[in-house]
Amino acid sequence: MRASCKITVSSRYDYLFKLYQADPKEFERHTQAMIEAQIQNAPPHLQLKLRALQSVVYDELSHYKHPVARMNRIVELFWKKAIELRDALNGSLSKHVPKPKRQDAEIISLFKKD
Secondary structure: OOOOOOOOHHHHHHHHHHHHHHOHHHHHHHHHHHHHHHHHHOOHHHHHHHHHHHHHHHHHHOOOOOHHHHHHHHHHHHHHHHHHHHHHHOOOOHHHOOOOOOOOOOOOOOOOOO
């Protein structure tokens, strides 16, 4: 009886990590193909939205070359969208909530006047 071969998150990570170290361009091609496969497996009415979102992600990440900086930016984008979803589910979108009016503050001198 042959043991089934499961691809775990850990083994997929190890593979992608080694691929990135060996050939960063092939890593980019491979990950883009993985993303495209996921988009094509999505319902047809969502595919255009997913491609638009992926385009935004590629554009945002193009400004960052270091992997940690890219990771930090993608985390920021994730949380921004998560907050928008939370606000939408709670019935209010934060971008539609008016900002409080700015009040002028009294200026206090730090130096004594003679």
